[in-house]
Amino acid sequence: MxxxxxxxxxxxxxxxxxxxxxxxxxxxxxxxxxxSFFSWDMGTPWDTAEFLGIENYTRLLQDETVRKSIGVTLRYTFWTTTLEMIAGIGLALALEKPIRGASIFRTIFILPLMISPIIVGLIWRYMLDGRTGIIPHYIGQIGELIPFLQNFGFVKSAYLANIDTALRAAIVVDIWQWTPFIFIIILAGLQAVPADIVNAAYIDGANWWQMTTRVKLPMIRNLIIVTLLLRLVDVFRALEVLFVMTFGGPAQATEVLSVKIYKTAFAAQNLGYASTISMVLIGITFILSIFVLIYNNPTRQEGSH
Amino acid sequence: MTMLTKPVEKRRIPWQKISHYGLLILLSIAILLPIYVIILTSFKRQVVVMSKSPVWWFEPTLNNYNEILQNHNFVRHLISSTYVGLVSTVLTLFVSSWAAYAIARMKFFGRGVMSNATLLVRMVPPVVLTVPIFGLWRQWESLWVNAPWHMRYVEWVNNSALCTAQGDLLDATCQIFADGLTDGRLGLILFYTALNLPFVIWLLVGFIQQIPMELEEAAIVDGASPFQVFRQIISPLMRGGYAVAAIFTFRIAWNEMILGLILTSRRTYTLPVKTTLFIDQAGVQWGLIMAMGTLILLPPLLLTFFSARQIIQGMTAGAVKG
Incomplete structure (x- = not known):
């Protein structure tokens, strides 16, 4: 009605x-x-903008720096989401059983999500700094203590200033910030799996591994997919942590698309071309959103709550 | 001997529990360490901040806090941030609850489009909006910033005793319409409202759908209008939903920096924008950044400790239906 x-x-x-x-x-x-079809420089009046047709787009296709940036974005997205999903789901499975004091830990776990992204970026930039950072310092000390580990990168170095390690460091920061998000959502999903289903499988003699892979994870399949999609969209959208931590550098090592767009617009002052690159980013998030829509739309009223 | 076996059985070491807690504590340390470092560093002297090896014990100082309070107009930017955060939150709650009610409970042409469009615009990357908003809103504001009535208003604001107390809340209120869309708080309020609307509508639709229909049906039979039903029946039942929505909306507005940088000017910078300005060619003023960061951290920290339940509810509602 x-x-x-x-x-x-x-x-x-x-x-x-x-x-x-x-x-x-x-x-x-x-x-x-x-x-995105215009050439328009920042600081010039809109009347002076020049219509280019698809010229910006042909430039986009040939632009090495954009290609590099897309590559960085994909690597960054792949490693952050993959590692966060594995860690988040793993932790949720390990810590599923309700225990005393769970709410305190849960409160601590949502802290990284509540902190301003620029604070997250700045604090990690300080902690990873080659001169003053505590992380390079202690990693270097471990390397000195156990020289064998030096082969695996345990040397004091400015991780964010080094082309080879900057992206990896940025991935670690994202994992720190977002794994708790996945953990909490998956945990909520696991704890909502009906007890009689779990009990029935238990009576049938399922061991822990079978219980996990055949009963629990399939039960929350849609939740896992939606969480992954939301995380993917958010990684593509994110700008501020990298903005203050590396501003895309060194060279282009951490220049994801959102940073590239900002730099093109406000550092290179090329507003038209920045919009052209924007269309790539918005295209990616649009496709992902369609999938979210398919899997999870609260207004599609099927079943009950 | 018979005495011995039984207690041993009972006192078996609970390895599972120990490892469970051990893992949780380890994770908590990993999460809290950066937060601890930022707070700790904010109380360090510049020399200690820049020391080459970690310093965990030192004589604390309030130098950094004094500096940002006295020389960097902290209060003015605090007011800017608070103002933008609160006004956009209230605006978002009003506007989104009406829309959510229509989507959840009414049948109308375009309902499906509206709800799908809401979800799609939720995914728009903010950076994509920087350029058009920078260009477009500047054009729009020139239409009314140069209008005679607006000039007269600015003149009144600048001379009225009511408004001239620099940096205080009343002044902020007067200035809000005197400033344009792109160098004051008005544009930022509008932007954060737009940015938050899709998620909040989505969230509130879920909350409304959980309210049993019978209440509304009874009210309609008694001759209540849809507006009365919303105001007197739905709205009071939605307090939980409003609390969740308010936390998320305020958090975005309080923490955001990029659009803040584009839409404010020297006088109206929000706190995160002001913080990033301590990074310049001369280097990074870490002490001031940490003090600033600690102060920006406080409201979200308090929110987390007092309403963790609501936050988790909002987070899971984002992924789990309803």
Whole structure:
């Protein structure tokens, strides 16, 4: 049943939200698409912008730096999401059993998600600094203590300033910040698996491994997929941690697409071309969002709560 | 001997529990260490901050805090941040709860489009919006910043005794309409509201769907209008949802930096923007950054400790249906 008689009432309810979304998000995205066909430098009036047609896009296809940036983005995304999913699900399985004091630990685990991304970036930049950082210091000391480990990178070095290690360091930071998110969601999912199903499998003689791979994980399959998709979208969207930690450097080692777009727009001052690169990023997130929509739409009312 | 076997059976070492707690404590240390370092460092003297080897024990100092309070207009930027955070949160809650109610409970042409579009725009990367907002909003604001009534208003704000107390809340309120869209708080409030709306609508739809329909049906039979039903029946039942939504909205607005950098000016920088300005060609002023960081950290820290349950509810609602 519907609660209203007049057909215009629902529109009145959604009107304010529609206006804000149109002004704040939809028009700007449309405008970015429009700008992507222009050459427009920052600080010059819009009247002087030059229409280029698809020239920006052909430039995009040939642009080595963009290709490099896409490569960095994909590597960064692959390693962060993969390691975070494995660690998050693993921890959730290991710590599934309810214990005393769980709420304190859970409170601690959500802290990294509540902290401002720029604070996260800055604090890790300080801790990873080659001169003052505690992490290179202790890693170097371990390497001196056990020289064998020096072959595996246990040497004091400026990890964020080194082309070979910068991206890896950035991945570690992301894992620190986001593994707890996956852990908490998967844990909530696991604890919601009906007890009678688990008990039935137990009576049938399932061991821990069978219980996990045949019963519990399949039960929360959709949840895992949606968590992965949301995480993927967020990794592609993220900018601020890398912005303050490395600003894409050294060279292009940590220049993910979002940093590349910002630099093209506000450092190279090329607003039109920055919008063209934006279209790549928005295309990726758009495709991922379609999948989220398929797997998880709260307004599609099937079943009950 | 018979005495001995029984207690031994009972006092078996609970390895599972020990490893369970051990793992949790290890993880907690890993998570808390950076937070501990930032707070610790904020109380260090510059020499200690830049020391080449880790210093865990030192004579604490308030130098960094004094510096940002006295020489860097901390209070003004605090007001800016608080103002933007609170106003955009309130605005988001009002606007999104109306939309969520329509999506959850009403049948209308375009409902499916509206709910899907909401989810799609939720995924838009903020960096994509920087360029258009920078360009577009600047054009829009020039339409009214140069209007005669606006100039008269600015003049009034600058002369009125009510508004001229620099940096205080009343001043911020007066200035909000005097500033344009791109160098004050108005644009930022609008942007954070837009950025948060999709997620909050999504969240609140889930909350509304859990409220039994019978209450509303009874009210409608009694002749209540949809507006009365929303205000008097749904809204009071949604307090839990509002709390969750408010935490998430405020967090985004309080923590965000990139759009803050683009949409504010010297006078109106939010705290995260101000913090990044301590990185310049001359180097990074770590002491000041850590003090700033600690202060920015406080509200989210308190929120986490007092409403962890709501935060987890919001996080899982984002992934789990309903």
């Amino acid at each position: 519907s609660i209203q008689k007049q057909s215009w009432v629902p529109y009145l309810f959604i009107l304010p939200a529609a206006i804000v979304l149109i002004v704040g998000l939809i028009i700007p995205v449309g405008n970015a698409l429009y700008l």
